């Protein structure tokens with residue numbers, strides 16, 4: 420009996436001795452898109468350190484952001500009934516502008532101005548088109564119940580002359596941003612990133628007319644656009660875009676919910692062009708940041724943008740101007756996009772490195788001419804910070820590595 424008790428005591432003492440010498444080490448490392456969590460136990464007494472056991476947990480990194488993967492080697496028309504030959508490129512720009520003051524830049528991306536708020540961004544072999552509007556001078560556009568506008572200008576190219584286009588970024592479901600011809604002719608599976616409101620229209624059309632690859636982003640929600648098959652073999656970094664919905668208010672009234680049914684709600688966008696380790700959004704590094712205002716007025720909600728992006732340069736702002744006033748030029752009652760004065764306030768709020776005005780003279784409901792904006796920009800001493808594009812002009816810039 421005594422021997423048994425002594426044996427127990429010995430075992431307990433040994434266990435206590437052993438336990439008091441145990442040391443736990445914990446590490447987390449990311450290896451090839453997998454998070455490796457490693458727990459190691461050591462027995463340590465004085466100079467002795469003996470490994471006792473290792474537990475490894477593997478976590479596959481699952482991005483919380485939605486992803487759209489674009490393959491630039493596909494060669495599909497953006498139209499559902501394309502012509503016989505697909506144009507291989509955009510038309511040659513009349514004027515190609517670069518940053519007015521920056522030096523030593525290596526331009527590797529460009530924005531082609533089609534008209535209204537339609538621009539085509541080209542980078543790393545892909546094309547992103549904003550707010551497609553290809554109506555011609557004299558065409559009518561529906562802007563709300565009983566409200567329409569007449570186009571005064573022609574787009575820089577016709578819808579059927581579009582080369583391969585990979586994704587559409589649509590700020591809101593309004594006829595001067597997504598017109599009836601565009602709606603009828605775009606390929607149904609062309610990816611579209613837009614507001615929840617626009618998605619509810621585009622993705623739920625009847626009789627085979629629904630768009631099948633529509634992504635909704637509310638304000639401050641983000642998604643990634645991965646570009647397939649290209650990248651730097653040495654650094655293993657691949658180009659990618661991060662698109663984030665920005666706030667916007669087309670109508671500055673308290674009864675917005677009611678008005679929203681008449682005037683569709685709008686987003687702005689932050690489009691960040693950059694690089695990341697394949698599939699790992701946490702490593703995304705922005706090399707050029709573009710803020711697109713959308714059809715917003717200068718409202719308090721926009722003040723959050725410089726707060727959120729504090730310390731991160733906004734390289735370019737595409738600002739929707741025009742001072743759009745409804746129901747029309749003969750009865751200018753309600754302004755629903757920024758005029759020159761509000762546009763200047765937004766430039767001063769966002770302080771982008773450069774601003775390019777768009778959406779400024781294409782419809783008869785755009786009552787604030789671009790010359791007014793030029794004047795207030797000059798008076799504010801900001802002329803070096805603005806580049807003016809006409810339709811069929813392009814702006815080239817550098818996305819840093």
Ligand SMILES: [Zn+2]
Nearest residue numbers: 591593669714
């Ligand atoms: Zn609008």
Ligand SMILES: [Zn+2]
Nearest residue numbers: 593595596714
């Ligand atoms: Zn508009």
